[in-house]
Amino acid sequence: MKDKGVNYANISLTFYYALNNSYNLPVANFTVPGFYQGHEKKAHRRKVVEAVGLPWAAAREAVSNGSTVSFRVGLATRVKYKILVWFTKRQSLVVVGDVAVDGSGEKVKKKGIKLKSGAPDMRCRLVIVFTFLVILLL
Structure with a gap:
């Protein structure tokens, strides 16, 4: 974010436990209060979230056998960017990421959690529109 600042609305986090190989059991919800992340600044938030259910x-039993336990983290917020002296319109941001945990409660991978969006890729939309136009012209 070399030339932009980001203003985050409240960030809603939802944690899911992988039960029977599907993430259908929500175990915790948490809201991080909104904040502004300035130009070329980093923002870190550390909180403890209690899991219920x-x-x-x-x-x-799963971790005692040497395997890992999987969780899914869902994040939802609205952001607006500050470019020079004005803010853009708010945009929704909804992403999810998977986390594997070992028997000691630590993340298995040392790198950060990669969050992914469920939105379709823009290239896919362009191919569909182009195909529809070709069919329409024929």
Whole structure:
């Protein structure tokens, strides 16, 4: 963000536990208050979130066998960018990321969590529109 600042609205985090290989069991919700991240600045937020409804027995059994337990983190917020002296319109941001945890409760991968959007790729939309125009012209 070399030339922009970002103003985040409240950030809603939802944590899901992988039960029977699908992330259908929400175990925690948390809201980070909105903040402004200035030009070329980094923002770090550390909070402790308490999990409720997590099947601890199943999780302990899975990690005692040497395997990992998977969680999914969902993030939803609205952002607006500050370019020079004015702000852009607010844009919605909804992303998810998967986290694998070992028996000690630590992340398996040392790198950060990669968050991905469920929005379709713009190239796919262009191909569909181009195909529709070709069919229409024929």
